[in-house]
Every structure is written in C-alpha cells, then in structure tokens.
Amino acid sequence: MTSPSPDPAPYLDLQSVAKVYASRDGMVRALDQISLAGRRDAFISIVGPSGCGKSTLMMIAAGLMAPSSGRVAVDGKAVTAPRTEIGIVFQSPVLLEWRTALGNVMLQAEAKRLARGAAERRARDLLAAVGLEDFEDKYPHELSGGMRQRVSICRALIHDPPQLLMDEPFGALDALTRDQLVLDLQRICHERRIGVLFITHSVAEAVFLSDQVIVMTPRPGRIDRTIDIDLPRPRTIAMRETPEFARLNREILDLFLARGVLREH
Amino acid sequence: MSETEPIAPTSAAPRIEEVEASVARSRAARAARARLAAVLAPVAVVVALLALWEAGTRLFAVPAFLLPAPSAIVLAMANNAALLAAGAWVTTLEILLGFLLSIAVGIPLALMIFLWPPFARAVLPLLISSQAMPKVAIAPLFLVWFGFGLVPKVLIAFLIAFFPVVINTAVGLAAIEPEKIHLARSMGFGAVDTFFKIRLPDALPAIFAGLKISITLAVVGAVVGEFVGGDAGLGYLLMVANGQMDTQLLFAGIVCLTILGVVFYLLVELAERLVIPRHIINRDRGTGGSL
Numbered sequence: 001m002t003s004p005s006p007d008p009a010p011y012l013d014l015q016s017v018a019k020v021y022a023s024r025d026g027m028v029r030a031l032d033q034i035s036l037a038g039r040r041d042a043f044i045s046i047v048g049p050s051g052c053g054k055s056t057l058m059m060i061a062a063g064l065m066a067p068s069s070g071r072v073a074v075d076g077k078a079v080t081a082p083r084t085e086i087g088i089v090f091q092s093p094v095l096l097e098w099r100t101a102l103g104n105v106m107l108q109a110e111a112k113r114l115a116r117g118a119a120e121r122r123a124r125d126l127l128a129a130v131g132l133e134d135f136e137d138k139y140p141h142e143l144s145g146g147m148r149q150r151v152s153i154c155r156a157l158i159h160d161p162p163q164l165l166m167d168e169p170f171g172a173l174d175a176l177t178r179d180q181l182v183l184d185l186q187r188i189c190h191e192r193r194i195g196v197l198f199i200t201h202s203v204a205e206a207v208f209l210s211d212q213v214i215v216m217t218p219r220p221g222r223i224d225r226t227i228d229i230d231l232p233r234p235r236t237i238a239m240r241e242t243p244e245f246a247r248l249n250r251e252i253l254d255l256f257l258a259r260g261v262l263r264e265h
Numbered sequence: 266m267s268e269t270e271p272i273a274p275t276s277a278a279p280r281i282e283e284v285e286a287s288v289a290r291s292r293a294a295r296a297a298r299a300r301l302a303a304v305l306a307p308v309a310v311v312v313a314l315l316a317l318w319e320a321g322t323r324l325f326a327v328p329a330f331l332l333p334a335p336s337a338i339v340l341a342m343a344n345n346a347a348l349l350a351a352g353a354w355v356t357t358l359e360i361l362l363g364f365l366l367s368i369a370v371g372i373p374l375a376l377m378i379f380l381w382p383p384f385a386r387a388v389l390p391l392l393i394s395s396q397a398m399p400k401v402a403i404a405p406l407f408l409v410w411f412g413f414g415l416v417p418k419v420l421i422a423f424l425i426a427f428f429p430v431v432i433n434t435a436v437g438l439a440a441i442e443p444e445k446i447h448l449a450r451s452m453g454f455g456a457v458d459t460f461f462k463i464r465l466p467d468a469l470p471a472i473f474a475g476l477k478i479s480i481t482l483a484v485v486g487a488v489v490g491e492f493v494g495g496d497a498g499l500g501y502l503l504m505v506a507n508g509q510m511d512t513q514l515l516f517a518g519i520v521c522l523t524i525l526g527v528v529f530y531l532l533v534e535l536a537e538r539l540v541i542p543r544h545i546i547n548r549d550r551g552t553g554g555s556l
Contacts (some may be wrong), residue, residue: 059447062447062451063451064447064450064451082450082451082453083451084451084452084453086451088447088448088451090444090447090448092442092444094442094444094445094448096445096463096466096467098466098541098542107452107462108452110458110462111449111452111453111454111458112452112453139542
C-alpha cells in the first residue's frame with residue numbers, strides 16, 4: 001500500500017487533495033493538502049468555519065467532483081465516478097415534492113434496481129425506525145422539517161450503504177429536533193455498522209457523534225488538527241456534561257480562537 | 266407531598282374535546298360562507314352591470330348600431346345561432362391546431378435549447394428577435410404564401426403562441442435545484458432516468474404555466490388570421506358584421522370568442538390538474554395563475 005497510515009487498510013483514503021476553482025472574482029483556493037484515511041465503520045466529522053471548503057470536500061469524497069490535484073481512493077481503488085454505493089444526505093432534504101415519503105425512499109431502490117417488494121418492506125421498516133410509520137403516504141409539504149430530513153436519511157440507507165456522507169444534515173433544524181436526530185443517527189450507524197463522513201459546524205455535535213474530529217482552517221481549507229474522541233459508546237445526553245466532553249469541546253474551540261475564527265472581545 | 270399537583274378539572278371549564286368540536290363547527294361554517302361568497306360575489310357584479318347596461322341603453326335611447334342592449338345581443342345570438350356555431354367551429358379548429366403545433370414544435374425546441382448549449386446560443390437571439398416582430402404584420406405575407414384556407418390562420422396562431430411554450434419549458438428544465446441532480450448522480454441514475462424521473466416532473470408546473478399563456482395567445486392568433494384573410498370563422502364574422510353595421514351580431518361574435526377562450530383555458534387547467542398533484546400547482550402559484 002502507498003499509504004503510510006497506521007490502519008492496515010483505510011476505506012476512504014484522500015491523499016494531498018487540493019481544489020481550486022474559478023469564480024467571478026478570480027480563482028478560489030477551496031482545499032489544500034487534505035489527507036485523511038478512515039476505517040470502514042469510522043464516524044469522522046469535519047468541523048470548520050463557513051467557506052472552509054467542507055462541502056467541496058464532501059463532493060470530492062462522493063465522487064461528484066474531481067479534485068484539482070491529489071488522489072481519492074476507496075478500498076484501494078481510485079474514485080473516478082460518482083460513488084453510487086454510499087448514501088448521501090444534504091443540508092436540505094432534497095425530496096421530490098410529487099412523491100410520498102415512501103416514494104422518496106423508494107427512489108434510491110429504483111436507481112439501484114432492487115427487487116420492489118423487498119425494498120418496499122425495508123423502506124417501511126426504516127421509516128418506522130425513525131418514527132415515521134404513520135407518515136409513509138404523506139407528501140413532503142405535509143411533513144415538518146425534521147420529518148423531511150428523516151425521510152432523506154432513510155433514502156440514503158435503503159440500499160445498506162457501507163458509508164454515509166452527510167453535509168450539515170441537521171443545520172436547518174431546531175435544537176430539540178437536532179438532539180433527537182443525532183441520537184437516532186448514532187443508533188442507526190451503530191446497529192448497521194455504517195461509517196459516516198459528517199460535515200458540520202457544530203462542535204458539540206461533532207464531539208458527541210464521532211470517533212475522530214477533523215478541524216479545518218479558514219480558506220483555503222487545510223486540516224488543522226485531527227482529534228480522536230474516545231468517549232464510551234453509546235453516548236448519552238448526560239455525557240455532554242462530563243469533564244471529558246467539555247475538554248474535547250474546549251480543545252476544538254481553542255483552535256478556532258487561535259485561528260481567529262472565533263474572537264473573544 | 267408532590268410538587269406538581271394535577272389541576273382538578275372544574276365543572277365550569279369545558280373538556281378539550283368539546284372545545285375542539287366547537288372550533289371545528291365554527292370553522293366549517295366560516296368556510297361554507299366563504300365558498301358561497303366566492304361564487305355569489307362575481308355573479309352579483311355581472312348581473313348588476315348587465316342590468317345597468319340594459320337600463321342605460323333604454324333610458325337614453327342609445328341607437329343599436331352604437332351600443333345594443335344585452336337583451337338585443339342575446340336575441341342576436343339566438344337568431345344567428347347556426348351562423349355563430351359554424352364560425353365557432355372553424356375558429357376552434359384553428360386555435361386547436363395552432364396550439365397543438367406550438368406544443369409539437371415548442372417542446373422539442375426547448376429540449377434542444379436545454380440539452381445542447383451551442384444550439385441555444387445560435388437560436389435564442391433569433392427566437393427572441395422574432396418576438397419583437399409584430400406578428401400581425403406577417404399575416405398578409407402568409408396570405409400570399411398559403412392562400413385563404415385553414416393553413417395561414419393555424420400558422421399565425423402558432424407563431425404567436427409557441428414562444429411561451431419554448432421559454433417556459435427551457436427555463437423550467439434549467440431551474441432545478443443542483444442538489445437534486447447531485448443526488449441523482451450519486452444514486453446511480455443515468456441521463457435518461459434523471460430526465461424522466463426527476464428533471465421533467467420538476468419542470469411540469471413551469472411548462473403548464475407556458476401552455477396556459479400559449480392557449481390564450483392562440484385565440485388571438487386565429488382571430489388575427491381571420492381578420493386579414495378569412496372566409497370563415499368568428500373573426501371573419503366580426504368583419505362582416507362590422508361592414509354591415511350589425512353591432513348586435515358584432516357583440517354576439519365577441520361573446521362567443523370570449524366563451525371559446527375561457528373554455529380552452531379551463532381545458533388546459535384541467536389537463537394540468539390531471540397531470541400534476543394539486544399541492545405542487547399551489548407551490549408554484551404566481552407563475553401561472555388560476556381562474
């Protein structure tokens with residue numbers, strides 16, 4: 001293997017990825033020297049200020065965008081096309097308004113040409129697992145923001161993906177709904193042994209969910225520090241009050257203070 | 266002693282089920298009144314205007330060639346029913362063929378504009394400048410080329426009506442959120458599935474908004490065609506009535522054309538309701554509008 005990573009075989013492997021794109025105001029250096037290697041079932045969060053290239057990084061990790069330089073590989077194979085095996089969740093739910101909750105989840109099954117009967121049973125199970133068993137036949141406009149994002153998570157899970165890519169999935173939700181979805185996500189990923197690449201700007205959310213938090217610098221986005229989170233699992237609401245949790249939170253916030261992302265007056 | 270003692274229901278306070286029932290009742294009554302008012306108010310206004318018109322023409326003895334009374338117009342419609350029906354049939358045919366041609370040409374053209382940017386760059390300036398040209402001015406030319414029959418009227422209706430179909434379809438197809446396309450690619454949909462399962466249904470409200478503008482323009486086009494070189498149809502009938510100073514018949518023709526226009530518009534709206542679920546039409550309210 002070319003990677004000097006301590007893990008025997010990294011699943012998602014980014015090496016010296018850089019992305020520069022042209023905008024109206026000239027060239028934008030979005031990402032610089034991004035290298036990361038994650039185990040298959042690792043929960044990896046990427047936190048950083050707005051505009052640090054987090055979303056660009058997710059697009060590259062999903063194979064939806066090619067890096068300007070560097071290498072992206074999964075299981076040792078270079079990524080050159082969209083990675084269809086993964087599940088993807090955006091900040092907005094991106095549901096089709098003319099399909100019901102069930103129909104939206106089934107879109108993924110249609111794309112993967114899964115057997116209809118089995119896929120539909122699985123879709124119903126997934127919706128029930130996130131508390132939407134009575135909302136299968138509702139259209140997106142009849143659902144709350146949190147419910148819509150749950151449907152979008154079910155859609156990302158129906159084909160049993162090895163990894164979820166989530167770009168600020170809870171960013172638009174209220175605090176209580178956020179807490180619930182964070183707990184739901186932890187349970188789902190643990191039960192199904194799914195790895196996650198989780199983009200967020202919530203430090204507490206990242207610490208709560210992750211095995212590893214990658215802190216990014218402001219533009220151009222570089223990896224500032226990688227922090228291993230070894231809090232025991234499953235993590236609970238009460239754990240957020242522990243000194244260990246506070247210390248990890250503080251470590252990340254101190255980095256932001258040091259970089260001028262946060263300022264104390 | 267517990268800190269939160271449940272509050273004992275007092276006999277005076279109604280239970281929540283009763284409150285709900287009473288709110289539901291008053292809401293239903295209000296909705297029923299609103300529905301009735303929505304129908305009655307416009308009808309009342311029209312009846313009042315017609316009565317005022319009728320009374321005014323009688324009171325001031327307005328000559329019929331200037332402004333006939335509504336009753337005289339209704340009489341003229343009854344007396345010329347066969348003539349009007351024959352004219353309406355011809356005009357209907359022209360409108361329908363012009364509209365269908367607008368769809369048959371407009372939608373493929375919009376697809377090519379959307380799918381093939383070099384084509385869009387080449388064709389869009391031409392298309393837009395063609396709209397600056399007054400179509401009525403072309404009508405005599407069509408007369409020279411295609412004679413007096415159905416063809417020139419259909420073509421003029423088409424020429425006026427196809428533009429909103431092209432523009433709305435092309436804009437509607439391009440207006441999709443980029444995330445929906447990212448999602449489709451990451452799920453593994455090919456170009457064809459992405460188009461038919463995601464992009465086209467997403468554009469349908471915009472396409473129908475274009476079709477609704479187009480059908481009203483097709484009516485205008487057919488009448489313009491008949492004005493310039495017609496030997497049949499409601500537009501032609503208007504010209505004849507005008508020449509004979511038969512103002513009752515003129516008004517009767519205008520009433521028939523208005524009915525025709527409204528019926529066609531409602532048919533397109535009906536098609537829209539059949540194709541697109543109601544809540545999605547509501548989402549895009551304002552781009553299309555509804556009768």
